[in-house]
Amino acid sequence: MKIAIYGREFNDSVLPFAQEVFQVLQAHRVEVIIYANFYQFLQKKVKFEQTPATFQTHQDLLNGVDMVLSLGGDGTLLDTIALIRNAMIPVVGINLGRLGFLASINKSEIALAIKALVEGEYTLDKRVVLSLESDNKLFTDENFALNDITIHRRDNSAMMIIHAYMNGEFVNSYWADGLIIATPTGSTAYSLSCGGPIIFPNAKSFVITPIAPHNLNVRPVIVPDDVVLTFEIEARSKKFLLSCDSRTETVDRSVKVTISKSNFEVNLVRLNNESYLKTLRNKLLWGIDTRNY
Secondary structure, eight states: OEEEEEEOOOOGGGHHHHHHHHHHHHHTTOEEEEEHHHHHHHTTTSOOSSOOEEEOSGGGGGTTOOEEEEEESHHHHHHHHHHHGGGOOOEEEEEOSSSOSSSOEEGGGHHHHHHHHHTTOEEEEEEOOEEEEETTOTTGGGOEESSEEEEEESSSSSOEEEEEEETTEEEEEEEESEEEEEOTGGGGTHHHHTTOOOOOTTSOEEEEEEESOSSTTOOOEEEETTSOEEEEEEOSSSEEEEEETTEEEEEETTOOEEEEEOSSOEEEEEETTOOHHHHHHHHTTTTOSGGGO
8 A cells, every 4th residue: 555645844842753654654564655755844853764766746646555644633634635636546634633534543542543444444534625717727736625715805905895606697796805715624614613514514505605704694604515606806905815725816806817726626534433413513512511411
């Protein structure tokens, strides 16, 4: 089995867990290939039995990699998705951060989790992806998002007016600080913090969630995932921010943005002892009220 490892620099307090990952992989005789920049960070902090192979680009992952293991939090896993792109290689995250909705493996369960991966005790959880199109080819070949695409004002200027259209039909003009277009996967991220609903991963829908809307009767809207959404910006500021997950660009207000479902999906690995409802209960602390016991 060949597993690629992706990660970013992290606090030294979690180094023992990173060391455990590589020791357990070595014990299971897994062939490891590490993201080159991450290996530069690790090589003086983690002991390796032998010098591992490294990779740098999306293309390098196409050479027989069975799975990509992300070491970090949800942000690190989103970076991993940007690297995998449309290759459909299964990805799983070990949570060395805080909340960890996507990076679902707890650092206290590393040995058991890797054993399950090696023995094939998991399923693939297919997640839809948003695709962004614009006249000036924003984000080039990373113009997609697993969680959300966000339109946001750039500075402390007045609020934006975002004119939204669905399949060419006018929906609404949002007077707000911005707008979040989230997948079911992203419904538990930024959208949730702005009052959006939780959507189950297999629901064929997206949610449009306004950020601090001026009109309080403007609420999040769930739309089918087979529609094409178009947005035009009106604002005092000449620029606005556009984000695809953790990637952000500054964009001229004249740019028209089109968002739709991508032609590929992301394969998240779900261990057999995990479920979406269990993740919700654990991460959102459902049932913590002592009256439930």
